[in-house]
Amino acid sequence: MEERVFKRDQHFPEASIYGLIGGIPEAFGGRTSVCLQRANAIAELDDRHIEILTLSPNNGVDTEGLTERLREEGRIGNRVTIRNVWSDLRRADSHDLAQIAGHSSQSITIDPTQPPEYDGSMEAKEVGSAGKTLKADRFREDGSRYNSYRRGGRGIEKSSVLFDLRGRPIAQWTEQYELYFAWMDWVIGTDPAIIINDGPPLARYLHKYQRKNVALVQTIHSKHSADPTKRSQRLGWTYTPALQHVDRFDHLAVLTESQRSDLTALNYVMDNVSVLPNMTTAEPTRKIKPRRTGAGVMLARTTFLKRIDHAITAVHRAQQAGIETTFDIYGVADEAQESLESLIGEIGADDTIRLRGFDPRAKRKFEESSFTLLTSEYEGQPLVLLESMAVGCIPIAYNIKYGPADIITHGVNGFLVPPSDIDAMAKCIADLHSMGERELLQIRKAAIKRAQDFSPGKITSMWGKTLTQVMANKLPPRDIEGKANLVEHFVDGNEMRLRVKITGEAATNPTWALLRWTERNGKRFGRLPAHGEQTAGQFLVTASAHTDDFASIDRGFIDFWIDLRVDGQPCRLRIKGAQELEPTAFAQAELYSTKFGSLSIRYESSNPESATV
Incomplete structure (x- = not known):
């Protein structure tokens, strides 16, 4: 990855900026990708170092290796570093441990005379029948214990305990997140800082991290309920914690104007929300490559959520109407893979509709494809649309909540189809095939121009203005009596x-x-x-x-x-x-x-x- 990607054209507040996410698994999806991409864009644009804080023990063994791998993959540059609470605690020296322990005032009740046996593993864990961790002990390389967690119950006190280099308890907290807060206090210090949280479950306790020098920004990456326009509709569990405590966050960032409108209409949010779309790093093509009008492509993991069977059926119906079209689907195989393979076999389309599997270079297929389809049940703001539009691949998308209508102007730079209307999508494919080259070229150029509205420079500039305002409005937290x-x-x-x-x-x-x-x-x-x-x-x-x-x-x-x-x-x-x-x-x-x-x-x-x- 190049050292500098963007010109510095936007002032960010004089505050450290941290990303926060639960963990970064070996294979991850859109939310983690956006977290990494945003951190890197801000770091490059503002010529600053940014740390992404993680809480998963899985990232605590080789955090440096994870950082290096993400850099080699081009996910982040040299100005972004992954940091993990367990890695820091495991390697902290006596002075640092004492500082972290200083953020606890609770009495120590654990009995240090009966430590668990060390078998060479970094963690010894006991999991209950419901899959929840009942207790966990974590060790340094020399075998000394640095943390003990007990879920509590049946006469056992709930606790998270920090130990010194000799395995002696020096601090105890009732909740695990209180240890996270002590670590964050140690990492951040007293200087102004901003935490951008991309981990929805973390919102259930992060809202309690109220510090006069730290602004909390919570993000929402997907729709918040099955029918987001109805007050009677149940909120999805993913974003319930964020919306339950939305007023305790300094700011809430959503991806589309339509979602902000729905959240505001239902009174979930009031005065601390803004629209900050995802960015696309896809380079807008300067010369539109020739391509077959009937060449279609789709990039999606084969999950039922993506409703790829709708896309396959729409293409097949267009074929039955006499349209010469092919359709290639790229993405990691998931729970719908087998049923999709069966569907393709049943309709006899093995030669023209193909499941290509995962390909790290799949995005390049947009450059040689005429159209792409999006048939998901819901999205937050589908980056795949912007990636296709950036190189002139025309999107045909279900008009779902959220994203397509905020990106596509129907008939100008793409096409919107009523949700679940397979026949309408098939007709759209056929209509596209019947257009002349001049008309198609016009749409492709309009798509490329629209994608540029979501360039890293423009979106990062929006983040800069928003974060500057957030810090300007930051007030020391206090309770209001009444x-x-x-x-x-x-x-x-x-x-x-x-x-x-x-x-x-x-x-x-x-x-x-x-x-x-x-x-x-x-x-x-x-x-x-x-x-x-x-x-x-x-x-x-x-x-x-x-x-x-x-x-x-x-x-x-x-x-x-x-x-x-x-x-x-x-x-x-x-x-x-x-x-x-x-x-x-x-x-x-x-x-x-x-x-x-x-x-x-x-x-x-x-x-x-x-x-x-």
Whole structure:
């Protein structure tokens, strides 16, 4: 990889920038690729060094080797380094260990007199029947133990313990992520810093990493629910943690304007989100190579999510209509491989539709292909479209959430097809085949021009402006004191209306207010529009809810909160003051007061003994 790829044309904030991801496996997908690509682009553009922090023990044995391999593959340049918590802890000297341990104030309870036996492995782990780690001990090369983790339960205290070079415990934390935080504090220090997190599961605890000098940026790489436009639709588990705690992040980055619009319409996000698309490093072609009009190609792992069977069927139907076309599919074999092979055999298309398998040079096939197909159930922002367009390969894509419509202008630089409409895709292939060379050339040129809007220089410049603003807006984290008390409520069939009084510091001119509901013993939640106003020295919030808003819940309990932004800080208050509320029927559930006077809903099948929170 060349030392310099981009000209320096954008100022980034005077802060260290770190990437964060759970781990980097041997074979990885789009999210990891984007993390590496972004880090490298920022490092090259701004002439700075960037570290990507990883937490997986699998990356802790040979982090230098991983860094070197990624450089040899062209994934990163010399300004980007992979760093791992376990590698650092394993090799830390006494001084560094003491500094990391200094971030713990918890008493040490582990018994150091009974260490596990060292058998030469870097890790000794016990996994339960559910696949979760029950305990793990990690060792240095000399056999001394540097970390002990216990999941807890059955009389065993939950803990993560750090040991000195002689195997003596010097610090203990209750949660494993608290050890991660101590390591991050040691790595980052007190200078201004930005962490860009590309690991969705990490959001469930990363939002707690509140430091006055560190800005947290969370990314979303895919759609957030099966039907992202409906309030009643369940959120996907992948991004639930990020959206649950979105106000605790300094910024949320999504890939497309359409996703930001959907998230905003459903009140999942308010004032800390921006659109930062993926970039493509594909070099725009200067001279469009001649190619057969009927030559089609697709780059996709053979998963059911990609619905490659739709693409194969569409090509076959175009062939049956008399169109001379071929279709080559490149990608790692996955769970749909066997069924796709059977489909090709059943329709007798072995000579014209081929599964080519993985090819590291597959992207070059776009240069000699006329069109490509995208038939996925959903995407975040499909880079494969930009890679094809950059060299004049015309995309024909299902108009799915998200990405295709944000990239393709139908009939100008590609084609959009209604989701799952195989016949429409087959017709599009046929229409493309019937076009003249001049018309096709026009579309190819428009596709190349559109791909340039996602060049590393342009997208990295957008990141620079956003991160500069994030750091300018960064406030020292603090808790906002306040209370939310129910003033009035009204239930009419499937609808209820609430009026809530906010007191304390939280009542001091909030920027916005929302009604939040959460599943008590689960992860589901939602936020509903609310109106706030200052009245006679009080701040009153009014909101309404319909039973459809809770359609993802059919049992158990729902609790209510008010979410606010006060003086730039997030604030969440449980709605109290419901002691006088008589249980009120609300469709198949009832509105009631817990024994602590909190406002909740319980469903008829719920256990009354659990209704006291």
